[in-house]
Every structure is written in structure tokens, then in C-alpha cells.
Amino acid sequence: MKNVSRREFLNKAGQTGLAVAATSALGRFGIAQTLRATRVVIDSGRQISEINPHLFGSFLEQLGRAIYEGIYDPKSKFADADGFRTDVMKEIHDLGVPIIRWPGGNFVSGYHWLDGVGPKKDRPAVLDRAWNTLETNQFGTDEFITWARKVGTEPLFGLNFGTGSAEDAAALVEYCNIDKGTKWSELRRSHGYEQPHNVKFWCVGNEMDGPWQIGHMEAREYGIKAADAARQMRNVDESVKLIACGSSGPFMPTYITWDRTVLEQCYEYVDGISLHRYWGNTEETNNESSKYLAMNLAMDRQIEEIVAVCDSVRAQKRSAKQLFLSFDEWNVWYRARSGDAVNGHRTEAPHLLEEPYNLEDALLVGGLVNSLIRHSDRVKVACLAQLVNVIAPIMTNKDGILRNTIFYPYAWALKYGRGRALSIQPEGPGYEVASLGRPIEDIGLAAPGFGHVNYLDVMATHQPEQKTATIFVLNRDLEHEQELELNWHDLTPSRVIGFETITGSDLKALNTFADPKKVVPQTVASPSVGSKMSVKFPARSYSVLTLAV
Numbered sequence: 001m002k003n004v005s006r007r008e009f010l011n012k013a014g015q016t017g018l019a020v021a022a023t024s025a026l027g028r029f030g031i032a033q034t035l036r037a038t039r040v041v042i043d044s045g046r047q048i049s050e051i052n053p054h055l056f057g058s059f060l061e062q063l064g065r066a067i068y069e070g071i072y073d074p075k076s077k078f079a080d081a082d083g084f085r086t087d088v089m090k091e092i093h094d095l096g097v098p099i100i101r102w103p104g105g106n107f108v109s110g111y112h113w114l115d116g117v118g119p120k121k122d123r124p125a126v127l128d129r130a131w132n133t134l135e136t137n138q139f140g141t142d143e144f145i146t147w148a149r150k151v152g153t154e155p156l157f158g159l160n161f162g163t164g165s166a167e168d169a170a171a172l173v174e175y176c177n178i179d180k181g182t183k184w185s186e187l188r189r190s191h192g193y194e195q196p197h198n199v200k201f202w203c204v205g206n207e208m209d210g211p212w213q214i215g216h217m218e219a220r221e222y223g224i225k226a227a228d229a230a231r232q233m234r235n236v237d238e239s240v241k242l243i244a245c246g247s248s249g250p251f252m253p254t255y256i257t258w259d260r261t262v263l264e265q266c267y268e269y270v271d272g273i274s275l276h277r278y279w280g281n282t283e284e285t286n287n288e289s290s291k292y293l294a295m296n297l298a299m300d301r302q303i304e305e306i307v308a309v310c311d312s313v314r315a316q317k318r319s320a321k322q323l324f325l326s327f328d329e330w331n332v333w334y335r336a337r338s339g340d341a342v343n344g345h346r347t348e349a350p351h352l353l354e355e356p357y358n359l360e361d362a363l364l365v366g367g368l369v370n371s372l373i374r375h376s377d378r379v380k381v382a383c384l385a386q387l388v389n390v391i392a393p394i395m396t397n398k399d400g401i402l403r404n405t406i407f408y409p410y411a412w413a414l415k416y417g418r419g420r421a422l423s424i425q426p427e428g429p430g431y432e433v434a435s436l437g438r439p440i441e442d443i444g445l446a447a448p449g450f451g452h453v454n455y456l457d458v459m460a461t462h463q464p465e466q467k468t469a470t471i472f473v474l475n476r477d478l479e480h481e482q483e484l485e486l487n488w489h490d491l492t493p494s495r496v497i498g499f500e501t502i503t504g505s506d507l508k509a510l511n512t513f514a515d516p517k518k519v520v521p522q523t524v525a526s527p528s529v530g531s532k533m534s535v536k537f538p539a540r541s542y543s544v545l546t547l548a549v
Helices: 004-013 025-029 086-095 106-110 141-153 166-177 183-190 219-236 259-268 294-315 359-374 406-415
Strands: 039-041 047-050 057-059 099-102 127-129 132-135 154-156 201-204 241-244 272-279 324-332 379-385 396-397 399-405 420-422 430-435 453-455 458-463 469-475 482-488 495-502 533-537 541-548
Touching: 004 201, 004 272, 025 533, 039 241, 039 458, 039 495, 047 541, 057 324, 086 396, 086 399, 086 406, 086 453, 141 533, 166 201, 166 219, 201 219, 219 241, 219 259, 241 259, 259 272, 259 294, 259 495, 272 294, 272 379, 294 324, 294 359, 359 379, 359 406, 359 495, 359 541, 396 495, 406 469, 406 495, 453 458, 458 482, 469 482, 533 541
Parallel strands: 039 482, 057 099, 057 379, 099 154, 154 201, 201 241, 241 272, 272 324, 324 379
Antiparallel strands: 047 420, 127 132, 396 399, 420 458, 430 453, 458 469, 469 541, 482 533, 495 541
């Protein structure tokens, strides 16, 4: 395959991947339909899984203004003694982000961790070839760990599998996790960090299947290297959790084949495999919001396909081990994908990938939250990409921070997406999303649709210790409110704790520093509670309903 950049490849294939299609003729031409309620049964005994605390993590790449001017800015009026922005730290701490992946992303495949440790005056400024920016290395391993501890998050380290070696990976584990008495642990101690960092989660490379990636390689070659690195890393610290580099997404011609071949080489040496995906309202959806709001079903499909690959290799190897999935890059991203938005022109902290998110983007992010909860039996780690300034829910300027529209469904996921995910089977009205029918250029396959798509995408969680339950609802109906009938089997709601929605008449509305509250959550009047409930959800909305049970 010819050598193309990731953005060029995605522009050909369409970053929405394979799963897009057409709405029904009724919905398209605005013909009135007879609506009926969507029905679900809530039974605490029908559980998908206990939700892993790391399901709603995030990601900070050494890219654009994510680190510099994002979380680290010694010149800011908000900076603490370590140079960290206290306003950003408070926002992330209050959100409760459980795990954060760092330092990349494409950046990591050319990153030498030794450039970012030790006295700052001795650290070299280098050219980051992934994004054509000048990396000062004033923020590195020790700074990230210090910051992560301050905000109360778990570190998930990415490893350089482009220009780096398996030995380099093992050395970084030694630097981070060995107490003392070895070459690399003593180096850490000489830098003023006597206690080990105890980094448990590691991504063994990033998107190595992509021709845009520094050090791109074939699947079998990567799998052998990953197995070698895993053995060396476990010899240093047997408690580490290792995530193999999965396919960059269904737009890749090697999708599925890559994952299977990689796992055939390293299945017994890793604990999980990564998934990546970005969505957008583009030509693949004909810029139609009704199609766009169904795209979380593409996440469901991708998860199910990779689960099938993992379990197939498991059966082939007669292994007792079941791998988990790490969906460690997911978000909406389709505007800031070309030109100056992805080229730093060899400057420090350029404005890269600064995506302006609108209402419909927030609704889709809510749908993606539902999909992750729906598959929490196998997805144990996931990272909204990214967290600050770069395709992010939080933006900064010299005077403070801005909450983008996608901040709100993500915040709800962190607050309510815990406890036990319940298995429910919504039945109700909807519309058709048929096959797009246009072959994706470099794959030669038509993009399949989803058939019948419910207007209401519904998920539920149960927190038995708190005696609460939360209902998450995406209403894809662009014109009408939709009714949800809740039939409680073994739980009885006693009162509504909270009922919030994010909605509006303008799907393209967005928040700016000049108008930061254009799109914010609204409180909805509480419905009557009981073993049978009827709840109405506004058109074009994502909502959370929390009840005492």
C-alpha cells in the first residue's frame, strides 16, 4: 500500500468507518409516523457486568496544546509551584477521571523517554516528526506522574514501538516500578523520586498497522516484537497489565487480519488489545444528523468483531485466559483534520486538532457512552481522546477554561456509569439505516448499515450499595419527544434523585469562550415513580435519569 498520512487515508475511507447508511424515506421527507412508546424491563438480576472503574478514562498526547498551555503552563497565572494549571487540575479532579493514557498517540512512536527526565535545563528540544512540532521535553515521565497523583488518576503509559526497542520498554518499566538498586531505578532516584511510580497499565505501541506511523510494520513482525517486550517487561515487574496494539479501525484494509495475526504471536503475553475509532458527520453520512446519531452502533459492531477475533485465537491456542478490550482512543473528530490543524510548522505548542464541538456531537458522545456500558463485560479500559485542548471536552485560554458540549455526557458517564451494567432489550419505534452502497476506496467493501434503529438508545446501571439506578437515554428523533415505559421487575423506584438532559433547537450550536453556556444541561421535571413508569424525553437529546431504588 502506498505511503499516505493517517488523515489522507481516513479522508479516503471516511473516518466514520464501515457503519453508515441512509435514513428511512419517512424520516427523510418528514412524513408523520404513528409513534408508540419504547418499552424496557429493568431486572437487577440480568447483569452484563460489573463496570470496571477504568471504563471512562481519557488521553493526553504530547501534541498541540494538550500538555503545554493545557495542563502544564509555568507562565500562567493559574500555575502552581510545579507549573501545572490549577484550574485545569481542579476540573479534572472534580470530574474523577480514573485513568489517563500518555504520551501518545502518534507522538509516542518517535519519543525517547530519556529526553524527558532529569534536570530541565539539560533536556533537548527535538523535532516531533509525527506532528511537525518542536518538543521542548520540559514535561516528561516524572512530571506526568506528579500531575497524575495530584488529580487522582491512574497512569496508562504508551510505549515507543516505532523507533524504540523492547529493551527500551523494559528499561522504562524499571525506571518507573523498581524501588532501588538497579541502573534505571537509581537514575529515577537521582532525579528526586525515591519512591517508585508503580505504573501498572502499558500500551505496547500505537497504531503500528498504519502507514502514517513512525516505524510502521507488518502484523507478524509487530506481534513477535510485542511478545519479546512483554516477556522483558514482566521480568522486571510481573504485575504489569499489557495492552497489545490492535487495528487502527475498520477503515483499514488489514482490519481483523491484523488483530488475529498479532494475537497469534503474543496472546499469552498480553492482557488486552486496543481499539481506536473516531466519528464525524461527513460525506459518509451525507451530513444527515439522523444517520450520524446512529453511529454509536458502529462502536457496538467494532467491539463485537474484535471480541470474536480474541476468542477465536483463544480457542485456537486452547488458552484459559480471556483478553479484555481497551478502547483507548474514541471520540468525535472530523473538522480539524487537515492543513494547519495537523501541521505544527516546527513551533512550540501550536493550535492543533482543536475541534469545535456542537450539540449533535455531544449527543453522539452520549450514544458512545451507552455503547461502552453495553459492552462493559469485555471493555475494561477506554479513553476519551483527548482531554484538554486537542479534540477535547476542556479548552483553555490565558483567562480560564471552557467546557465544550461533549464535556457533559462524559461527566455523566463518570458520575453515573458505575456499579453494574444491566442487560435490557428496548423495543420501540425507530427508522431504517440501510447500506450506504458506496464502496470504500481502499477496501472495496460497501459500508453496511444497521437496519432498524430505535429512536431511543437506552442503557441502565445499578449501584446496589448506594441503592440507586441510572437510566441513560439518547433520543435520535430529531422532531419529536419520545416516550419510554420502564417496567421494574425486582426494584421499586422511590424517588427521582436527578433528571437532566442536553438538548436544543439548533444541532449546530456550540460553546465558545464568548458564549460558554450556549449548550448546557437542563433539569427536567421529575416523572411519577413506581413499578411502572412512563418518561418522556425531548427530541434531539441525551439524558440521565437517576432514581433511588
